[in-house]
Amino acid sequence: MEEQFDVIVIGAGFGGATCAALLAHRGVRTLLIDKNAIPGGKALTMSKEGFRYELWPICGGPSLNSQFAHVLEELGMEREMELLTPENIGMLLYRPAGGEYRTQVTSAVPQETSGGPTGLIDLLGLTGDDLPDVARLFADLVQMPPEEIARLDDVTFAQFVGRYNVPQPVWSYLGMWTNIVFVVGIDLLAASEAIRTFQDFSRGGAMRYSSGGYGRLAEICCESIERDGGRVLLKTRVERVRLEDGAVTGVVTEHGTFAAPIVVSNAGIQPTVLRLVGEEHFDKSYVSYVKGLVPSWGFMGIRYFLDRPYFDRGTYIAFSDESYLDTERFRRARTGELPEDMLVFNVVPSVYDPSLAPAGKQCAIIGTICTPDPETQDNEAWWSKLEEMVGRLWPDLESCVSSKERYSTSHVSNLTRDHLLPGQGGECIGLAQIVGQCGSHKPSAQAPLRGLYYVGCDAGGYGCGTHQAVDSGVNVAQLVQRAHVVHASAY
DSSP states (O other): OOEEOSEEEEOOBHHHHHHHHHHHHTTOOEEEEOSSSSSBGGGOEEEETTEEEESSOOOOOOOTTSHHHHHHHHHTOGGGOOEEOOSSOEEEEEEOTTSOOEEEEEOSSTTOBTTTHHHHHHHHTOOTTTHHHHHHHHHHHHHOOHHHHHTTTTSBHHHHHTTSOOOHHHHHHHHHHHHHHHSSOTTTBBHHHHHHHHHHHHHHOOSOEETTOTTHHHHHHHHHHHHTTOEEEOSOOEEEEEEETTEEEEEEETTEEEEOSEEEEOSOHHHIIIIIIOGGGSOHHHHHHHHTOOBOOEEEEEEEEESSOOOOSSEEEEEETTTSOOHHHHHHHHTTOOOSSOOEEEEOHHHHOGGGSOTTOEEEEEEEEEOSOTTOSOHHHHHHHHHHHHHHHOTTGGGGEEEEEEEOHHHHHHHSSOOOSTTOSOBSSSBOOBTTSSGGGSOOSBOSSBTEEEOSTTSSOOSSHHHHHHHHHHHHHHHHHHHHHHHHHHO
16 A cells, blocks of 8 residues: 655755755654755766765855745754854955956955955955945845836846946956856846855855755755654665646656655756656647756856865855856857856865864865856866866975866766756756746746645745755745645545
8 A cells, every 4th residue: 555645845955845845844754865966957966985065066045034044943953053154264266357366255245355355455456446336236236126026027137237337347357257156157047046055145144055065955854754753765776756637646657656645845846857757747838838947057067075184264266357247158169169267166174063074184175167058068067167267376285195086967867857858967056046936927937737836946945055955945845734634624
């Protein structure tokens, strides 16, 4: 006899794990299933020879008074994960046109530096003539009221910034920030999404990291589910969502079937509709809409395992006027015209939490923006260029390297999303936070099929990366809980 649950959640990424944990804690009998051996999705924390590290450089999502904190508090697990903010938290490296890289020490809040606002002014080489418009732009970014932000769903961040007469270095800084935070171009990102997130960072900080590894939140959620009477099945692939008379009745896995009147998918809207359910069960117009959804760009890079400490900061971001990618630069890069300066993002987990590396050693996770296509032939050229950039930025690093691991979009696709549509599958975040897919245009978390819901970065939340996923988990848990009450009262 198949096991019966109130809700089944597919995928233990941050959205699925938080949604499942909240439901289980509220008395809903919940099953969480994931094909991987470790929960966390694209933000999982892996282990190797005493190191704990992530798939790619990741930090910044957790901030003070964020949904991370709210979830842990409700679950009664707030003591299980600390947000770490070491004194030596980060460094920005900027190369002006025709010049050399110069540096700026950063704190947990982007606007706070070792020299206050003056630090960013000096880094970018701004003059007195630049300052009034730059100050007006940043003041509006920080202070804009919600009702005005909501009116910017159909305005790109580039269009918004273009309303201010700011010099190229400011464009380069914001272009870099857009690439790192949203993994998309400044000329595609919805201004509303950018401003909301900028304000979150300004109020609660960023560049923090979770004690025990960034994926610790998903691990805690799984522990909480088991504690609260739910069930977690790892290393179990869901083959399809089961239907009867146009309604969800459960899932079929490689290890058997499980029944539930509600299924929440953290596998992404496109994989859910096109593979797990099947497009024949949806209206043709909805299938067309789903196929037309645009993913974020991808991330690729190299993990450096060091036999002695080299880095004294937790996060490094290197950029120039040439390095950030917009639509045209991304197109040229895909045709082999890589920029002279590549955008470089480097996170060293053990600077935040020394327990994440063996004593006297470090792991540096270094990456850059790339195509989301897991079948791309560009990897070798991009890895080579990235290694060149690493050599320019940290010329003595190679003497400390004991081993390296390369990662690309194919690893992302194998780990998380299935490769279903041409050019997609290795996206960093999920659906791109672009005009037409944000705010009022965000895909609904409730599918047009009775009992089916989506959770994660594709629906139901806002913010950068894992923050968006956790926000979605909170929102969808509330939505599903109401649906569960209605269903339970009817039977």
